[in-house]
Amino acid sequence: MRNIFLFIRRYFNFLLFLTLQGISIFLIISYSNHHYAAFSRVANNVTGQINSRYSSVQHYFYLKRTNDSLLKANELLYNKLKGNFALPDTTTRSYVDSIRIDSILQYRRYTYVGARVVANSVAAPNNFIVLDRGKKAGIKEGMGVVDPNNAVVGIITETTDDYSVVMSLLHKDSHISGKLKKGEETGTLSWDGKEPNLVSLTNIPKSAKISVGDSVITSGFSTTFPKGIMLGRVEGIYKEASSNYYKVKFFTAANFHNLPYAYVIQNAEQDAVNKILEKINKQP
Amino acid sequence: MSSLVKNILRFILFILFQVYILDKIRLHQMVTPYIYFMFILWLPFKMKRGWLMLLGFLLGFTLDNFRHHPGFHAAACVLIAYVRPFLINLLIPQEGAETNYEEPSFKSLGGILPYLIYSGVLILLHNSWLFFLEAWQFGNFWYFFVKTILSTAVALMLVLSTELLFSRKQPFRTNTA
Numbered sequence: 001m002r003n004i005f006l007f008i009r010r011y012f013n014f015l016l017f018l019t020l021q022g023i024s025i026f027l028i029i030s031y032s033n034h035h036y037a038a039f040s041r042v043a044n045n046v047t048g049q050i051n052s053r054y055s056s057v058q059h060y061f062y063l064k065r066t067n068d069s070l071l072k073a074n075e076l077l078y079n080k081l082k083g084n085f086a087l088p089d090t091t092t093r094s095y096v097d098s099i100r101i102d103s104i105l106q107y108r109r110y111t112y113v114g115a116r117v118v119a120n121s122v123a124a125p126n127n128f129i130v131l132d133r134g135k136k137a138g139i140k141e142g143m144g145v146v147d148p149n150n151a152v153v154g155i156i157t158e159t160t161d162d163y164s165v166v167m168s169l170l171h172k173d174s175h176i177s178g179k180l181k182k183g184e185e186t187g188t189l190s191w192d193g194k195e196p197n198l199v200s201l202t203n204i205p206k207s208a209k210i211s212v213g214d215s216v217i218t219s220g221f222s223t224t225f226p227k228g229i230m231l232g233r234v235e236g237i238y239k240e241a242s243s244n245y246y247k248v249k250f251f252t253a254a255n256f257h258n259l260p261y262a263y264v265i266q267n268a269e270q271d272a273v274n275k276i277l278e279k280i281n282k283q284p
Numbered sequence: 285m286s287s288l289v290k291n292i293l294r295f296i297l298f299i300l301f302q303v304y305i306l307d308k309i310r311l312h313q314m315v316t317p318y319i320y321f322m323f324i325l326w327l328p329f330k331m332k333r334g335w336l337m338l339l340g341f342l343l344g345f346t347l348d349n350f351r352h353h354p355g356f357h358a359a360a361c362v363l364i365a366y367v368r369p370f371l372i373n374l375l376i377p378q379e380g381a382e383t384n385y386e387e388p389s390f391k392s393l394g395g396i397l398p399y400l401i402y403s404g405v406l407i408l409l410h411n412s413w414l415f416f417l418e419a420w421q422f423g424n425f426w427y428f429f430v431k432t433i434l435s436t437a438v439a440l441m442l443v444l445s446t447e448l449l450f451s452r453k454q455p456f457r458t459n460t461a
Contacts, residue, residue: 013333013366020341020362027348027355028417047350054304121351123310125418128352165352193418194313194427257310 044130048163051119052132059116059260066260069148076150110226112146112263113137118163122170122196122256129166131262134159142274144224144265151230151253152176152218153262166262169199169252177222178231180248181215183208187248189231197252198235204246210237216250223270287328287386295343298323303350314427315434319442320347321410324365325403326452328387333369340365360414364406375402385454390447392454399447400440407439408432 008015059066115137119130133139145153145166154168155176167174170191178201179186185208187201201216214234220227232250240247302320309317324340344358351357377394385392393399412432419428 013337016334016337017362017366020337021359024341024344024355024359024362025417027358028353029355044349044352051350119350121307123307123313123316124351124353126353130352193424196310196313 044158044163044165045160048118048130048132048160051130055116055118062258062260065258066148070261073148073150109268111266111268113139113266114261114263115139115164117259117262120168120256120259125193126172127168127170127196127256128157129154129168129259129262131164131166131264132162133264134162134164136161137264138266139164139264140266140270142224142270143267144229146225146229146263146265147254147259148261148263149230149253150263151232152225153254153256153259155224156264164264168256169254170196170256176225176231177219178216179219180204180208180210180234181217181228183210186219186221196256198249199232199252201248201250202240202245204248206239206244206246208246210234210246210248212236216248223267223273225265226267291323291327294323294326295346299343299346299350302347307350311438312434314431315438316431317442318407318411318435318439319446321361321364321407322443322446324361324368325406325443326387327368329372329383329385329392333366336365336368337362356414356417359417360410363413364410367409368406371402371405384457386457387452387454389452389454400444403443404436404440407443408436411436411439 113133115131115133117129118132119128121127121129129145131139131145139156139159141156141159143156145156147153152169154166154171154174156164157167158165169176169189172191172193174189174191176189177186178189180201185204187203189199189201191199204210212234216231216234218225218227218229218231230253232252234248234250236249238247238249298320302318306317306319311317320343323343324336327336327339340361341358344356344361345354347357348354372388372393375393375398377398388399388402390396390399393402415428415432415435419425
C-alpha cells in the first residue's frame with residue numbers, strides 16, 4: 001500500500017497529465033455520439049450570451065447584404081402570390097365543392113421560424129452555427145435550418161431555452177439525404193473537411209446522367225426538410241474506384257461566409273413519423 | 285498589478301481575441317491562426333507543473349466551448365503545459381536564472397533565438413497534437429502535415445509580433461534585496 005502512494009507521489013505530474021489527456025479525448029469521442037452532459041447546456045448559455053453581444057455589433061456591417069438577400073426572398077414570394085395568376089377563360093365554369101372532404105382539404109405540414117445567427121464558423125473541421133431562438137420558440141433537436149433564400153444550412157443538434165446550436169452542412173457527421181433535380185437519383189451528403197463551399201453527394205448510381213451545373217435538392221425522404229429545397233449546383237463528377245457509384249461534388253447554395261439570418265423548419269408530423277421508425281427499429 | 289490579476293486579465297483577453305478576431309479571419313483552408321496559447325507561454329516560472337496543466341486544460345476547454353466541440357484544444361494545451369518546464373530547463377542560460385525574472389521573455393531566456401526555439405517547439409507540439417486529433421476523425425495524413433507546418437509558421441509570426449508590440453517590463457530581481 002505504501003509503495004502505491006509513493007509511486008503516485010513520485011509520478012504525480014505524469015499521472016495528472018495522462019488523466020487530463022484522457023478526459024479531453026473522452027470529451028472528443030463522447031461528443032461525436034451525442035452523449036452531451038447537462039454541463040454543455042450551461043456552457044452554451046454563457047457562450048451564447050457573449051456571442052449575441054458581439055453579433056449585435058457585427059450585424060451592422062452586414063446590413064446592406066442582408067437587405068439584398070431579403071429583397072430577393074421577397075421577390076420570390078411575391079411571384080408566388082395567388083393574385084398573380086388568372087384563371088383560363090372558359091365558357092364552362094368549374095366549381096370547387098364546398099363540402100369538406102379530406103382529399104381536397106389542405107393542411108399545413110411545415111412552418112418556418114425566423115432566427116438571428118449569433119455565432120458561425122466556417123474554418124473549423126466541424127462547424128456549428130448558433131441561433132438566438134430556442135425551446136421557447138418551439139425549436140427542437142432534429143429540425144432543419146435554411147438560409148433567407150431557402151437553401152439548406154444544417155440541422156439543429158442542441159437547444160436551450162433561448163439558443164439553439166445547428167450542425168452545419170460543413171460537419172463530418174452531417175448526412176442529409178439529397179437528390180439530383182433532373183434524374184431524381186438520391187444520395188447521401190458528406191463533407192471532407194476542406195473547402196467551406198464544396199460538399200459531396202455519394203452513392204449516385206453510374207447510370208445517372210449528370211452534367212456540371214445541375215441542381216441538387218433535398219429528397220424529402222427524411223422528416224427534417226420538405227422535398228425540393230435547394231442544396232447546391234454540381235461542380236464535378238468523380239468515379240469511385242471499384243464501385244457502381246459516382247461521387248458528385250457540388251457548391252452549396254447557402255453562403256456560409258455571410259449568414260446573418262436563418263429559418264428553422266418545424267415539421268408537424270415529425271414526432272408521428274419518428275414514432276413509427278422507432279417501432280421498426282425496436283423489432284429484433 | 286499582482287501576478288494573479290494580470291494573468292486573469294490575460295486569460296480573458298487572449299480568449300476574446302482568439303474567438304472574435306482571429307477566428308473570423310479566413311486566410312486559407314490550410315492555415316488556422318492561433319495565438320491564445322501565449323497565455324501558457326507567459327505564465328510565471330515558479331508555477332508548479334500541476335497548476336500549469338490545470339490552467340492549460342481550463343484555457344483549452346474555454347476555447348472549445350466557443351467552438352461547440354469540447355476536448356480538442358484542451359488536449360493540446362495540457363500537452364504544452366506539461367512539456368513547458370522541460371524546455372525551460374534546457375534553454376535557461378544559467379542555473380538559477382529563472383529566479384531573477386518572473387516569466388519567460390526575450391530577456392529572461394537570454395536573447396531572441398532561445399525564445400524563438402521555446403515558443404516554436406511549443407507551438408509545433410500544440411498544432412500537431414490538435415490537428416492530429418482532428419485528422420484522426422477525417423483520416424487524411426498529408427492534409428494534417430501541411431496544415432501543421434503552415435499554421436505553426438503563421439502562429440510563430442503572430443507570437444513574435446505580439447512580443448514586439450507589447451513589451452513587458454520585467455525588473456531584474458536578486459536575492460540580496
